[in-house]
Amino acid sequence: xxxxxxxxxxxxxxxxxxxxxxxxxxxxxxxxxxxxxxxxxxxxxxxxxxxxxxxxxxxxxxxxxxxxxxxxxxxxxxxxxxxxxxxxxxxxxxxxxxxxxxxxxxxxxxxxxxxxxxxxxxxxxxxxxxxxxxxxxxxxxxxxxxxxxxxxxxxxxxxxxxxxxxxxxxxxxxxxxxxxxxxxxxxx
Amino acid sequence: xxxxxxxxxxxxxxxxxxxxxxxxxxxxxxxxxxxxxxxxxxxxxxxxxxxxxxxxxxxxxxxxxxxxxxxxxxxxxxxxxxxxxxxxxxxxxxxxxxxxxxxxxxxxxxxxxxxxxxxxxxxxxxxxxxxxxxxxxxxxxxxxxxxxxxxxxxxxxxxxxxxxxxxxxxxxxxxxxxxxxxxxxxxxxxxxxxxxxxxxxxxx
Numbered sequence: 001x002x003x004x005x006x007x008x009x010x011x012x013x014x015x016x017x018x019x020x021x022x023x024x025x026x027x028x029x030x031x032x033x034x035x036x037x038x039x040x041x042x043x044x045x046x047x048x049x050x051x052x053x054x055x056x057x058x059x060x061x062x063x064x065x066x067x068x069x070x071x072x073x074x075x076x077x078x079x080x081x082x083x084x085x086x087x088x089x090x091x092x093x094x095x096x097x098x099x100x101x102x103x104x105x106x107x108x109x110x111x112x113x114x115x116x117x118x119x120x121x122x123x124x125x126x127x128x129x130x131x132x133x134x135x136x137x138x139x140x141x142x143x144x145x146x147x148x149x150x151x152x153x154x155x156x157x158x159x160x161x162x163x164x165x166x167x168x169x170x171x172x173x174x175x176x177x178x179x180x181x182x183x184x185x186x187x188x
Numbered sequence: 189x190x191x192x193x194x195x196x197x198x199x200x201x202x203x204x205x206x207x208x209x210x211x212x213x214x215x216x217x218x219x220x221x222x223x224x225x226x227x228x229x230x231x232x233x234x235x236x237x238x239x240x241x242x243x244x245x246x247x248x249x250x251x252x253x254x255x256x257x258x259x260x261x262x263x264x265x266x267x268x269x270x271x272x273x274x275x276x277x278x279x280x281x282x283x284x285x286x287x288x289x290x291x292x293x294x295x296x297x298x299x300x301x302x303x304x305x306x307x308x309x310x311x312x313x314x315x316x317x318x319x320x321x322x323x324x325x326x327x328x329x330x331x332x333x334x335x336x337x338x339x340x341x342x343x344x345x346x347x348x349x350x351x352x353x354x355x356x357x358x359x360x361x362x363x364x365x366x367x368x369x370x371x372x373x374x375x376x377x378x379x380x381x382x383x384x385x386x387x388x389x390x391x392x
Contacts, residue, residue, distance in 0.1 A: 061290060064282020071251035075258025078379060080388040101247020105375040
């Protein structure tokens with residue numbers, strides 16, 4: 001896009017003014033031709049999910065379980081369509097089997113965005129405990145993961161991680177920390 | 189009142205997984221994709237004749253239909269078949285609702301139902317005595333769902349699904365025989381060959 005055009009259309013839509021974390025993710029998905037985005041929702045992801053639904057570029061829909069979404073994007077990848085899965089921490093905790101038995105051994109570039117619950121102000125003990133299982137599971141399978149805490153780093157991390165996943169045929173998890181998203185707090 | 193009082197009679201013939209899989213494969217003339225679920229469904233798919241458009245699932249029990257859905261969404265002009273066992277489907281019943289909602293007309297799901305976890309020692313599934321999985325599929329919104337009465341009816345339902353305007357699920361009552369072949373457990377090669385077969389990749 002021309003610089004002049006950028007100046008004359010400020011904040012026309014979330015994707016053209018990616019000053020929010022969800023705007024940056026939406027634009028980065030688009031730039032990398034990631035069209036298929038199944039999800040199991042999280043309060044923190046609400047705006048991103050709403051905006052993906054509103055954008056005809058994306059095929060986005062809820063699934064009943066996170067591993068179902070992983071199966072769908074794995075099949076789509078084999079059929080030539082790129083995808084990503086959105087979930088929260090407790091949803092990631094249901095994925096150890098599919099990561100170990102499908103994604104990792106088949107070398108599928110699964111792209112996961114995980115809204116991080118269980119830290120920095122968590123009010124639900126179950127969430128805080130399940131959160132502690134996430135990075136050990138990723139590390140035990142040597143799955144690349146990054147914790148996104150800063151808006152100014154998000155585009156770099158997301159764009160580079162997606163490209164690395166695709167070119168090296170390896171999964172990646174991008175963990176969206178409350179420092180980036182604001183998280184979910186008791187009095188909200 | 190018996191829990192089965194309101195269920196349709198299951199007067200369907202008990203068929204054989206390898207036989208019906210072979211009947212399916214014999215009908216494939218247009219490079220249709222076939223996703224074989226965990227264990228016996230993919231073993232019999234392997235034994236029915238290895239095709240570049242076959243994909244064999246080695247783990248991730250319950251994901252044959254979701255994976256087939258993904259292929260169907262990526263390649264809407266290609267017919268995609270998913271082969272799944274009853275125990276596997278029980279692990280992922282919610283997938284039926286997702287498929288009903290997205291409604292890809294190029295997806296045909298074949299459910300092999302023997303009421304047992306054959307591969308782990310033939311223990312009955314929790315659904316064996318009282319659950320009609322085709323009725324669950326219909327209630328999930330997959331209206332083109334039916335039990336195949338016999339082999340001839342199975343072939344008719346396959347043909348019908350090829351030009352259907354919505355996804356199809358075909359239930360097949362099968363015997364307790366183990367799979368006929370053994371898939372070579374090489375997931376990278378299976379995935380790569382499948383992608384070559386679907387025209388997504390070109391060989392080096």
